[in-house]
Amino acid sequence: xxxxxxxxxxxxxxxxxxxxxxxxxxxxxxxxxxxxxxxxxxxxxxxxxxxxxxxxxxxxxxxxxxxxxxxxxxxxxxxxxxxxxxxxxxxxxxxxxxxxxxxxxxxxxxxxxxxxxxxxxxxxxxxxxxxxxxxxxxxxxxxxxxxxxxxxxxxxxxxxxxxxxxxxxxxxxxxxxxxxxxxxxxxxxxxxxxxxxxxxxxxxxxxxxxxxxxxxxxxxxxxxxxxxxxxxxxxxxxxxxxxxxxxxxxxxxxxxxxxxxxxxxxxxxxxxxxxxxxxxxxxxxxxxxxxxxxxxxxxxxxxxxxxxxxxxxxxxxxxxxxxxxxxxxxxxxxxxxxxxxxxxxxxxxxxxxxxxxxxxxxxxxxxxxx
Amino acid sequence: xxxxxxxxxxxxxxxxxxxxxxxxxxxxxxxxxxxxxxxxxxxxxxxxxxxxxxxxxxxxxxxxxxxxxxxxxxxxxxxxxxxxxxxxxxxxxxxxxxxxxxxxxxxxxxxxxxxxxxxxxxxxxxxxxxxxxxxxxxxxxxxxxxxxxxxxxxxxxxxxxxxxxxxxxxxxxxxxxxxxxxxxxxxxxxxxxxxxxxxxxxxxxxxxxxxxxxxxxxxxxxxxxxxxxxxxxxxxxxxxxxxxxxxxxxxxxxxxxxxxxxxxxxxxxxxxxxxxxxxxxxxxxxxxxxxxxxxxxxxxxxxxxxxxxxxxxxxxxxxxxxxxxxxxxxxxxxxxxxxxxxxxxxxxxxxxxxxxxxxxxxxxxxxxxx
Numbered sequence: 006x007x008x009x010x011x012x013x014x015x016x017x018x019x020x021x022x023x024x025x026x027x028x029x030x031x032x033x034x035x036x037x038x039x040x041x042x043x044x045x046x047x048x049x050x051x052x053x054x055x056x057x058x059x060x061x062x063x064x065x066x067x068x069x070x071x072x073x074x075x076x077x078x079x080x081x082x083x084x085x086x087x088x089x090x091x092x093x094x095x096x097x098x099x100x101x102x103x104x105x106x107x108x109x110x111x112x113x114x115x116x117x118x119x120x121x122x123x124x125x126x127x128x129x130x131x132x133x134x135x136x137x138x139x140x141x142x143x144x145x146x147x148x149x150x151x152x153x154x155x156x157x158x159x160x161x162x163x164x165x166x167x168x169x170x171x172x173x174x175x176x177x178x179x180x181x182x183x184x185x186x187x188x189x190x191x192x193x194x195x196x197x198x199x200x201x202x203x204x205x206x207x208x209x210x211x212x213x214x215x216x217x218x219x220x221x222x223x224x225x226x227x228x229x230x231x232x233x234x235x236x237x238x239x240x241x242x243x244x245x246x247x248x249x250x251x252x253x254x255x256x257x258x259x260x261x262x263x264x265x266x267x268x269x270x271x272x273x274x275x276x277x278x279x280x281x282x283x284x285x286x287x288x289x290x291x292x293x294x295x296x297x298x299x300x301x302x303x304x305x306x307x308x309x310x311x312x313x314x315x316x317x318x319x320x321x322x323x324x325x326x327x328x329x330x331x332x333x334x335x336x337x338x339x340x341x342x343x344x345x346x347x348x349x350x351x352x353x354x355x356x357x358x359x360x361x362x363x364x365x366x367x368x369x370x371x372x373x374x375x
Numbered sequence: 376x377x378x379x380x381x382x383x384x385x386x387x388x389x390x391x392x393x394x395x396x397x398x399x400x401x402x403x404x405x406x407x408x409x410x411x412x413x414x415x416x417x418x419x420x421x422x423x424x425x426x427x428x429x430x431x432x433x434x435x436x437x438x439x440x441x442x443x444x445x446x447x448x449x450x451x452x453x454x455x456x457x458x459x460x461x462x463x464x465x466x467x468x469x470x471x472x473x474x475x476x477x478x479x480x481x482x483x484x485x486x487x488x489x490x491x492x493x494x495x496x497x498x499x500x501x502x503x504x505x506x507x508x509x510x511x512x513x514x515x516x517x518x519x520x521x522x523x524x525x526x527x528x529x530x531x532x533x534x535x536x537x538x539x540x541x542x543x544x545x546x547x548x549x550x551x552x553x554x555x556x557x558x559x560x561x562x563x564x565x566x567x568x569x570x571x572x573x574x575x576x577x578x579x580x581x582x583x584x585x586x587x588x589x590x591x592x593x594x595x596x597x598x599x600x601x602x603x604x605x606x607x608x609x610x611x612x613x614x615x616x617x618x619x620x621x622x623x624x625x626x627x628x629x630x631x632x633x634x635x636x637x638x639x640x641x642x643x644x645x646x647x648x649x650x651x652x653x654x655x656x657x658x659x660x661x662x663x664x665x666x667x668x669x670x671x672x673x674x675x676x677x678x679x680x681x682x683x684x685x686x687x688x689x690x691x692x693x694x695x696x697x698x699x700x701x702x703x704x705x706x707x708x709x710x711x712x713x714x715x716x717x718x719x720x721x722x723x724x725x726x727x728x729x730x731x732x733x734x735x736x737x738x739x740x741x742x743x744x745x
Binding site for chain 2: 007008009011013015017043045047049050051053055057059060061063065067069071073075077079081112114116117119121122126127128130133134135136137138139140161162163178181327328329356358361362363
C-alpha cells in the first residue's frame, strides 16, 4: 500500500502574527501550485487556510495570533519528483516568511516528514511515550497469536527487532540487554543451577549455556511458543556470523513450555533451590495502581515464589523499565519491601541500543540472616 | 510561549474506503464537539473534511479512496482538560471506525502527539534523518555565536546535551563517545605525547589527563571558545558526582586557542611527532561530492597534516558518522587511500546513548615500511 507523506514547517515569530499580511504574502506560492484556497477566520484565534491541489495533496496554514504559524502539507504516494515539489514549496514558504517577519527574529523548525499508512511502519514510541522513528526497511514477520501481535522488523542499524503488541522487545544489536539481565558479566555461572522465567526469544539461554552452568531450566508460558519458534530462527541467523551456538546442546537444558507460576509453585513445594533466577517475563508495569492492577499482582506473586526457590546466597535478576518512569520504578521497589522474606536490591542503568532510551535492571537478593 | 499539540490517528483499512459512509459515520462525533464541518471532494482522490472548533482547535479528516484514512487534530495551549478532550475525541473516532470497517480488518496507528512551537524543542533528528523526540525538560543555554547556534538542553535521562546548529553533539551520558575516540580502552597513554584536534567540549582532555600522558596538546579553533567556556562549566558539573577532576592540572596541558591547520603546519615543519592524534573536529560530511565540497577538502588536509605529525607507530583516532550513512563513510575511506603516505584503518561501531543511532569510529595508522 502506498503511503502519505506529511510534512510540517513551523514558525515561532518573535512578535504577534499579522495574519492578514502572512496569508496575503504566502497566497501566491500556493496559487502557483494550482492550489485552491479556503480560509476560516476566528474572532480571537487567528486563521486556518486550507489549500487543495487537483492531484489530491493539500496544505493547512494555521496562524495563531500570538505569533505561531504552522504549515502542514500532505501528499499521497509521492515519487521523487513529488517530494522535490513538496520541498520546493516548503523552501518558498520559509523564504517568504523570513521576508515577512524581518523585524521579529524567531525560530523555524522543519521536521523530517512523517510517512503515514505505509506497508512498513517505522514509528515505535518508547516506553516513556516519546515519538521515535526507526530505520525499518523490511517486515520479516507479522502475525497475531491468540495473545498478542508478534512482529519482527528489520532495522538497518539494529538488525531484526522483535516487537510484541507494539512494544520494542529486543533487537540483534542488544547483547547489552542480555548481559545486564545476567548480572553484567560479574557473575560466575560455572556449575550453577539457573532458572529462567520467560526469555522466550532464547537470547539468555543462548548466552548462559556458553558459561558452563550445571543446569539451566527455562519456564516460558505456552503463549510464547510462537515467539520462541520465530526467534529461534532469528537468533540462529543473528549468531551465525559471531558465535557458533550448539543449539542441540542448548536444547538439552530443560525448557518447560508451561506457565511459570505452576512451575515455581511446584519447585517451591519440592524445596528445589536455584543459584540464579532470571526473570525475563515483562517490564515493570507502567500503570501506577498496584492495588488494582492484575499485572502488579502477578509481579508480586512471581517475586515471592522466586524468592522461595532462590538459595539464601542466590541472586535474582530482572529488568525494570525506562529510567524516566520513576513512579513505576518506585512502586516496584516498594513491592520489594513487601515480600515474604526481607530482600535487598541494587539497580543499574544500561543503554540497550534499539530501545532509544536508558533501561533499568535490578538485582535482588535475600537479606543475610542475623 | 504556549504550544500547539498536533495529534494523529491513522487507519489502514483492509479494503477500499467508502468515503461517504465514513464521513457520515464520523460526523456526529465532531458535531458533538460543536465543530463546524467543511468538505472538499476530489473526483479521483477522495475527501478532505475540515472541522473547526470555536476554541481555535481544528481537525482534518483525509480519506484516500484505496483505504487510507488519516485524522489530524490540532489544538493550542491545551491544558490537562483539553488533552483529555482530544484523547476522548480520538477514542470515539477509533471506536466508530472499527464499527464502520468491520468487514475489513486493517491497522490503526496513533502516534504520540507532536508539540509544535513550544519554548522547549524536543525534536532533534538523527544524522540519518529520522524523526526522534528527546525528553528535554529545560533549556540550559541557547545563544548564537558568530559561527553557529549553541544550545545546552537538559534531557531527563541523558543529562545536559550539547547541540550545535541543530546537531546533537554530546551529552553527559556519552562517556561511550569519549572512550571510543580514545581507542576504546585498549591504548596505554602513560608517558605518551597526545594531540587533540577540536574537542571543544573538554571531555577527551578531561579523560586523558587521568591516564598520565607525558603531554596533551589541544588545538581548538577560536570559534569554539564559547563552547569551551560553556562546556567547561557543564563538564565540571557533570563530573562532580563521579570523578573529581583537577581542572587546574588539566589546564596545565597545552591548550592552543588556534585554528588547528596552522598548528599542524607548524608542527609538521618543526618535525614534531605525536604518539596519538585524536581528531574530534567534526563528523564525516554527509554531502557526497568530495571533489566540490570544501568540508571534504578540509578533512583531507587535516588527515594529511595529521599523518605528518604522527609517529610511524602512532595512532590516529576519529569519529565517522552514523552507521547508516554508508555512502559518506565509503567516501571517507576512499580519502584514506589518497593521503601522502599509505595508511591502514579499522572501524568500530559504538552505541552513544544520546545519539539514538549507532556511530562509527575510525583508527588510522601508517602502513609498516617494507
